[in-house]
Amino acid sequence: MIDPFLLSMLITILASGIRFATSYIFAAIGETFGQISGVLNLGVEGIMLVAAYAAYFVVLQTNEPGLGLLAAILVGIVMGLATAFLSVTLKAEQGISGIGVYLFGLGLSDLLFRVTVKSVQTVKGFPNIHIPALSDLPILGPIFFQHNLLVYAAFALVPLAWFVLNKTTFGLQVRAVGQNPEAADTLGISVARVRYTTLTLGGALSGIAGASLSIALLNIFQQNLTSGQGFIAVALVYFGAWQPFRVMLGCLLFSMVNALQLTMQVNRIPIPADIALMMPYILTIVALIFAARQLVIQPAALTKPFERGE
Amino acid sequence: MNIQHVQLRNITKRFPGVLANDRVNFDVRAGEIHALLGENGAGKTTLMKILYGLYQADEGEILINDAPVRIKSPSDAMRQGIGMVHQHFQLVPPFTVTENIALGLRSAREPMLDLDAVGKRLRELASRYGLHVDPHALVWQLAVGQQQRVEILKALYRDAALLILDEPTAVLTPQEVKELFVTLRRLTETGHALIFISHKLHEVMQISDRVTVLRDGRVVGTVATKHTNTKELARMMVGRDVVTSWDKPPVKTDDQILRIEKLSALDDKGLPAVKNLSLDVRAGEIVGIAGVSGNGQRELAETLVGLRRAESGVVSVAGRDLTNHDPADIIAAGVAFIPEERMTMGVIRDFTVQENLILETHAQPPLARKALFDFDKIAAHASQLVREYDVRTPTLDTPVKSLSGGNIQKLILARELSRAPRLLIAAQPTRGVDIGATEYIHKRLIEQRAQGTAILLISEDLDEVLALADRIAVMYEGEIVGVVPPNTPVDQLGLMMAGAKRVSS
Numbered sequence: 001m002i003d004p005f006l007l008s009m010l011i012t013i014l015a016s017g018i019r020f021a022t023s024y025i026f027a028a029i030g031e032t033f034g035q036i037s038g039v040l041n042l043g044v045e046g047i048m049l050v051a052a053y054a055a056y057f058v059v060l061q062t063n064e065p066g067l068g069l070l071a072a073i074l075v076g077i078v079m080g081l082a083t084a085f086l087s088v089t090l091k092a093e094q095g096i097s098g099i100g101v102y103l104f105g106l107g108l109s110d111l112l113f114r115v116t117v118k119s120v121q122t123v124k125g126f127p128n129i130h131i132p133a134l135s136d137l138p139i140l141g142p143i144f145f146q147h148n149l150l151v152y153a154a155f156a157l158v159p160l161a162w163f164v165l166n167k168t169t170f171g172l173q174v175r176a177v178g179q180n181p182e183a184a185d186t187l188g189i190s191v192a193r194v195r196y197t198t199l200t201l202g203g204a205l206s207g208i209a210g211a212s213l214s215i216a217l218l219n220i221f222q223q224n225l226t227s228g229q230g231f232i233a234v235a236l237v238y239f240g241a242w243q244p245f246r247v248m249l250g251c252l253l254f255s256m257v258n259a260l261q262l263t264m265q266v267n268r269i270p271i272p273a274d275i276a277l278m279m280p281y282i283l284t285i286v287a288l289i290f291a292a293r294q295l296v297i298q299p300a301a302l303t304k305p306f307e308r309g310e
Numbered sequence: 311m312n313i314q315h316v317q318l319r320n321i322t323k324r325f326p327g328v329l330a331n332d333r334v335n336f337d338v339r340a341g342e343i344h345a346l347l348g349e350n351g352a353g354k355t356t357l358m359k360i361l362y363g364l365y366q367a368d369e370g371e372i373l374i375n376d377a378p379v380r381i382k383s384p385s386d387a388m389r390q391g392i393g394m395v396h397q398h399f400q401l402v403p404p405f406t407v408t409e410n411i412a413l414g415l416r417s418a419r420e421p422m423l424d425l426d427a428v429g430k431r432l433r434e435l436a437s438r439y440g441l442h443v444d445p446h447a448l449v450w451q452l453a454v455g456q457q458q459r460v461e462i463l464k465a466l467y468r469d470a471a472l473l474i475l476d477e478p479t480a481v482l483t484p485q486e487v488k489e490l491f492v493t494l495r496r497l498t499e500t501g502h503a504l505i506f507i508s509h510k511l512h513e514v515m516q517i518s519d520r521v522t523v524l525r526d527g528r529v530v531g532t533v534a535t536k537h538t539n540t541k542e543l544a545r546m547m548v549g550r551d552v553v554t555s556w557d558k559p560p561v562k563t564d565d566q567i568l569r570i571e572k573l574s575a576l577d578d579k580g581l582p583a584v585k586n587l588s589l590d591v592r593a594g595e596i597v598g599i600a601g602v603s604g605n606g607q608r609e610l611a612e613t614l615v616g617l618r619r620a621e622s623g624v625v626s627v628a629g630r631d632l633t634n635h636d637p638a639d640i641i642a643a644g645v646a647f648i649p650e651e652r653m654t655m656g657v658i659r660d661f662t663v664q665e666n667l668i669l670e671t672h673a674q675p676p677l678a679r680k681a682l683f684d685f686d687k688i689a690a691h692a693s694q695l696v697r698e699y700d701v702r703t704p705t706l707d708t709p710v711k712s713l714s715g716g717n718i719q720k721l722i723l724a725r726e727l728s729r730a731p732r733l734l735i736a737a738q739p740t741r742g743v744d745i746g747a748t749e750y751i752h753k754r755l756i757e758q759r760a761q762g763t764a765i766l767l768i769s770e771d772l773d774e775v776l777a778l779a780d781r782i783a784v785m786y787e788g789e790i791v792g793v794v795p796p797n798t799p800v801d802q803l804g805l806m807m808a809g810a811k812r813v814s815s
């Protein structure tokens with residue numbers, strides 16, 4: 001027999017690991033589309049922050065999580081379009097413009113929060129869904145079947161993304177534009193249109209990622225709510241070698257480590273809090289070192305703006 | 311699409327500072343191969359990119375079957391039945407052949423891909439035109455000749471009735487060229503119109519029905535191939551008679567400069583590429599290494615200049631053992647190198663003409679004083695070389711990547727020869743270079759020979775080796791299968807290059 005205390009702790013870790021993975025998955029899958037089409041969007045974190053704030057604020061006003069999500073998606077689309085304008089139309093250096101978008105999002109979300117809300121208040125988030133029979137299962141129920149809508153949506157997104165990228169004409173165009181935009185151009189594919197599409201999609205998904213924190217997981221907003229998750233998502237795309245399922249595994253790895261360190265802290269298992277908090281970030285570095293060996297399969301045109309006739 | 315006749319009328323295209331096409335008239339009919347001949351920079355690619363919708367003409371019009379058409383994009387061109395095989399292949403290397411073909415096409419099961427259907431039609435086309443290639447193969451794993459087939463199939467799959475081939479033979483081996491020509495003939499028999507771009511005269515003579523020669527953006531003339539010859543075409547292309555044979559006084563000395571003894575080296579995959587090879591080159595002598603590419607020539611050159619490890623054997627220059635010394639040492643010993651990979655090993659693409667000219671000597675007086683450059687001296691040095699070696703560049707600060715291949719090669723030649731080397735290793739010095747520049751480079755090599763430099767000329771172009779070398783060493787599978795005089799019959803050289811004959815010396 002397993003010690004009941006240990007078992008309940010294990011269930012908590014797995015359940016919250018799955019729940020925490022939500023924001024990573026939305027952000028990282030969105031980023032995957034951008035990167036496969038050849039654009040590195042480092043602004044994910046900034047988009048997540050503004051969207052998280054927008055969702056939070058709308059729910060605070062209307063008490064409707066659905067409307068909050070819609071607001072987050074709209075913010076994501078607008079900021080995704082802005083990112084596309086910078087990196088595709090203006091051909092800005094992607095590493096730098098992404099950091100710009102991040103700083104903009106960090107500052108704007110904090111400013112708006114201070115002006116409109118001032119103090120930390122919780123809002124009504126997406127409720128956990130009760131699935132008859134499944135949710136009531138012992139052990140499996142709490143781990144897999146007591147989550148909110150966005151958690152399930154995130155995991156459903158992964159096979160969908162794989163399908164779009166590998167089985168559709170659009171996906172073929174996305175991959176071609178990231179590998180050899182000149183070739184795509186000579187076949188009458190608009191490189192700019194494809195990249196605008198992937199970045200806008202990525203923006204929308206980053207928006208949902210932000211909302212999944214502020215109106216589903218935590219139901220609050222505060223300065224720098226996302227605390228680096230958007231950047232970790234970028235790293236996870238490398239880690240997952242631009243393949244949705246591997247990216248998802250990376251997300252789960254991170255969220256599980258996060259859940260583990262939280263559970264250990266809550267249960268007063270004696271490890272220094274600083275070390276526990278550092279774990280996800282150390283993991284990022286390790287992941288990137290690991291990913292460095294996979295550069296052979298990297299989209300060849302990643303970070304390179306496209307210009308005809310050079 | 312049915313194409314009987316395509317006409318380009320009075321096409322003018324300007325780039326900043328360049329008149330790339332100047333009132334060009336050109337036409338092609340179904341069932342013929344019309345060659346477009348011209349030196350690098352003559353405007354051939356520009357004209358074809360206009361026809362394919364990648365560029366817009368500033369003036370002029372395009373007519374298909376006598377009706378004016380507007381071609382604003384590659385999609386427009388494809389819709390009109392025009393296909394283009396680009397000089398630099400436009401393929402996605404990690405994709406399969408089928409995926410490359412399907413890219414950009416509407417599928418019958420939109421939005422889903424239907425690769426099976428594409429693969430099926432691809433197979434039909436491939437067998438109809440004799441363009442055999444595995445539909446499931448990944449493109450990066452294919453040989454260059456096969457990649458070119460994929461490019462042709464891509465155009466045929468889109469029902470191209472007019473096919474533009476931009477320097478299709480530049481990257482092919484002689485065997486692959488033969489196969490390509492068979493395909494091109496078959497395409498004309500099935501009623502396709504073909505535009506064949508080249509600057510190689512004998513290919514144009516062999517494959518085309520008509521030839522139009524472009525020079526400096528203008529049409530020099532259009533002639534029926536059967537009423538012309540290479541000499542006339544060369545004169546139209548360059549604007550004067552071209553020298554192809556050289557007088558060489560006999561080698562005077564017996565001074566051995568380069569001595570290679572039982573040298574062995576590995577290729578990038580770690581397999582033996584140079585096997586127990588011995589050879590020597592005397593002062594004032596040109597030794598040509600002939601052979602089909604991939605028989606260890608590249609590895610040999612790299613080993614000689616210190617870019618590749620010698621596994622065994624000795625390389626000495628003027629009596630000094632330089633085996634496995636680093637390149638700086640070898641350069642200091644008076645060895646100059648014209649690498650086969652011009653753009654990656656010969657120059658730094660994004661550096662300026664001036665910077666590229668001082669890559670080896672920038673740290674030495676008079677160009678530098680202690681750690682600082684003397685920019686006046688550098689500019690003077692560079693502009694003298696540019697003048698002396700006839701490097702056509704707008705300014706000394708132009709990045710080399712915007713120069714033509716021939717001019718880049720002249721720049722490399724200027725840099726290497728200005729050090730008055732004792733030994734020059736020249737690998738494929740005129741590959742992809744136009745006739746005018748080739749003639750110039752040959753003249754320089756002959757002059758250098760007269761000054762007593764030992765020259766090892768590695769070339770796949772047998773005509774070049776025959777014209778320049780005092781002795782010809784034939785390389786096959788990493789070995790020298792014979793050293794013969796330049797009056798050796800070509801047939802015999804061919805047999806040696808194929809490994810079917812050995813001559814002991």
Ligand SMILES: Nc1ncnc2c1ncn2[C@@H]1O[C@H](COP(=O)(O)OP(=O)(O)O)[C@@H](O)[C@H]1O
Pocket residue numbers: 309310325326328329330348349350351352353354355356357
């Ligand atoms: N995109 C471009 N921008 C500026 N100049 C160009 C461009 N493309 C070609 N040129 C110039 O136009 C001239 C003709 O070039 P090109 O058509 O490529 O010649 P060819 O194919 O005959 O070698 C050259 O002087 C070249 O430098």
Ligand SMILES: [Mg+2]
Pocket residue numbers: 354355356397476
């Ligand atoms: Mg060209």
